[in-house]
Amino acid sequence: MELDTFMDEVVRKNPGETEFHQAVKEIAVNLIPFINKNPQYEEACILERMIEPDRTIIFSVCWEDDDGKPQINRGYRIQFNNAIGPYKGGLRFHPSVNLSVLKFLGFEQIFKNSLTTLPMGGGKGGSDFDPKGKSDREVMRFCQFFMTELSRHIGEDIDVPAGDIGVGEREIGYMYGQYKKLQKEFSGALTGKGLNFGGSPLRKEATGYGCVYFAAEMLKNKDQSLEGTRCLISGSGNVSIYTAEKLIEEGAHVVTLSDSSGFIHDPEGLNSEKLSFLKELKEERRGRISEYAEEFGCEYYADEKPWIVPCDIAFPCATQNEINENDARMLIGNGCQVVCEGSNMSTTFDGIKIFESAGIMHAPSKAANAGGVAVSGLEMSQNSLGLTWSREEIDERLRVIMRRIHEQCVKHGKKNGQIDYFMGANIAGFVKVADVMLAYGIV
Numbered sequence: 001m002e003l004d005t006f007m008d009e010v011v012r013k014n015p016g017e018t019e020f021h022q023a024v025k026e027i028a029v030n031l032i033p034f035i036n037k038n039p040q041y042e043e044a045c046i047l048e049r050m051i052e053p054d055r056t057i058i059f060s061v062c063w064e065d066d067d068g069k070p071q072i073n074r075g076y077r078i079q080f081n082n083a084i085g086p087y088k089g090g091l092r093f094h095p096s097v098n099l100s101v102l103k104f105l106g107f108e109q110i111f112k113n114s115l116t117t118l119p120m121g122g123g124k125g126g127s128d129f130d131p132k133g134k135s136d137r138e139v140m141r142f143c144q145f146f147m148t149e150l151s152r153h154i155g156e157d158i159d160v161p162a163g164d165i166g167v168g169e170r171e172i173g174y175m176y177g178q179y180k181k182l183q184k185e186f187s188g189a190l191t192g193k194g195l196n197f198g199g200s201p202l203r204k205e206a207t208g209y210g211c212v213y214f215a216a217e218m219l220k221n222k223d224q225s226l227e228g229t230r231c232l233i234s235g236s237g238n239v240s241i242y243t244a245e246k247l248i249e250e251g252a253h254v255v256t257l258s259d260s261s262g263f264i265h266d267p268e269g270l271n272s273e274k275l276s277f278l279k280e281l282k283e284e285r286r287g288r289i290s291e292y293a294e295e296f297g298c299e300y301y302a303d304e305k306p307w308i309v310p311c312d313i314a315f316p317c318a319t320q321n322e323i324n325e326n327d328a329r330m331l332i333g334n335g336c337q338v339v340c341e342g343s344n345m346s347t348t349f350d351g352i353k354i355f356e357s358a359g360i361m362h363a364p365s366k367a368a369n370a371g372g373v374a375v376s377g378l379e380m381s382q383n384s385l386g387l388t389w390s391r392e393e394i395d396e397r398l399r400v401i402m403r404r405i406h407e408q409c410v411k412h413g414k415k416n417g418q419i420d421y422f423m424g425a426n427i428a429g430f431v432k433v434a435d436v437m438l439a440y441g442i443v
Helices: 003-013 018-037 039-043 046-050 099-115 136-150 169-183 206-220 238-249 272-284 290-296 325-333 349-358 371-385 391-413 421-440
Strands: 055-064 070-081 087-093 121-127 159-162 230-233 253-259 262-265 299-302 313-315 338-340 361-363
Touching: 003 018, 018 039, 018 046, 018 099, 018 349, 018 421, 039 046, 039 421, 046 421, 055 099, 055 136, 070 087, 070 099, 070 136, 070 159, 087 099, 087 169, 087 371, 099 121, 099 371, 099 421, 121 136, 121 159, 136 169, 159 371, 206 238, 206 313, 206 338, 206 361, 206 371, 206 391, 230 238, 238 253, 238 272, 238 313, 262 290, 272 290, 290 299, 325 349, 349 361, 361 421, 371 391, 391 421
Parallel strands: 087 121, 087 159, 230 253, 230 313, 313 338, 338 361
Antiparallel strands: 055 070, 070 121, 253 262, 262 299
8 A cells, every 4th residue: 555546546536625735645655554564443444444534424503692683503413433432523613614534533533532541432413603702592593403313323322422512511511401402311422511410520620631741651651750840731621721720730831822812921930820711711701812922911912823932841732723834843953852733633743754854753633632531431430330530530541541541552652762652652552453344244
């Protein structure tokens, strides 16, 4: 199997889906050499089968705004692969949502869920609906109409959606209420629920905490620690906030945060007081990051990324492709030694190659940000058992899961005396799913 020939066929069958093409190429570049050495996977066309979703569901969502005017959005659910468990992946409500973005996220989810060691397949969904600027009642009506159609395709043993960008506890609550009414059952068909109706402690914090736990394992493998390191974080949503919170607990210095308007540089580093202000700013008032700079007297850089600041570790936690080739070179020049991805597909293909050639320890999102879906999987387990574990129990289970993910990456990523975390994560995630697909035969 040749990479160029394989990718030509992917592009031919999925025209215009650039994000999906990128996600497939980033995985295929490692998997094709591995498959060529393990012909049982090539003979059964495992990778070719894996890149094709089991089903793609697209539907219209018509709802009424507060002025009584009909609004029309498009809803999606991509059910990619359920070889090792029910389809599992978040719902994203954002104007940028389209088929290509969701296919890239769903494809990545197969490998991410496999790495957690929990029985979850890969899926993703959402809508081009934007909750920003909408009233609670408008969001409620949209979520109810969205779930009216989605409910036909999900269930605790079939497909278990969760939250993602634009979908938090409020949206999950509205959707779960509608699902419960339509299906006449109280089940674990969604995760990210409130604690009073089946949710799990630590779900909001899980992606950020897990990202820090993974970074700690990378450093531990080099007999180093997070204490005293200078850390850059992009974004200021849940992943960014709780990455910062855990880094502060571990003794690191968090010096940047950002949003779509720019970034702040706080050389003294965040502390608990500043973090409390940030949570209130972003979670309650939905303000701009520039207000942090005004409050604490630090520098604000409009329309810039934080990668221009000297650092030891970078945590991209904002959005896909936020580190390009030039950003990668800038980080290396500023002393960065570790990049740990909190957002999905944080780095462009060219940026990945720059980090690789410079010997930077670079953790892909499918490994480093798997903490969120890991705790979603733990929520599924709690729902099945009819109980709730404590926050401390969940945190310890999350630490163990992230440690095991790191161990898998190391096992499969050894290369020229170093650890190629992308190769390790891709091969480890692939092998588990591929072996089960072989066991099932051609189905």
